[in-house]
Amino acid sequence: MIKGFKDFITRGNVVDLAVGVVIGAAFTALVSTFTESFLKPLIQLIGGGTGVSAGAWEIKDGVVIDWAAFINAVITFLITAAVLYFLVVFPMNKLAERRKRGEEPPSDTPSEEVLLLTEIRDALVAAKTPQQQRGALDELLDRNDSRR
Structure with a gap:
């Protein structure tokens, strides 16, 4: 007390x-x-x-x-x-x-979703063919699922 x-x-x-x-x-x-x-x-x-x-x-x-x-x-x-x-x-x-x-100042660190979307974008840009793009996307999504 x-x-x-x-x-x-x-x-x-x-x-x-x-x-x-x-x-x-x-x-x-x-x-x-x-x-x-x-x-x-x-x-x-x-x-x-x-x-x-x-x-x-x-x-x-x-x-x-x-x-x-x-x-x-x-x-x-x-x-x-x-x-x-x-x-x-x-x-x-x-x-x-x-x-x-929601007019509070934004946080300095991006959210987890934004980080994942950035990784996906970068992987798709780096891949040359649609098969490579699909493989890079599957790899990113599998890696993200294993983190959870």
């Missing part, structure tokens, strides 16, 4: 996830501070009023509904979600789409 946990922790994905969570939390705090410091006062001014009652409704016995804080939280969420989508999700989706289409 400990070995499995150690393998899980030492994988690169866990470290990337931890870094992402820390950066996401710091970014959310930044956006929250921005909306709390700049946007919420604007919302309260637009909502009519200054002081404690700006952007809030007093219902009864001092119970206050702070609708400006709710709108502020919605704006914070939308800004955070938009930035994460356009800087993380959208590029990752594009990368996955490219991989699915």
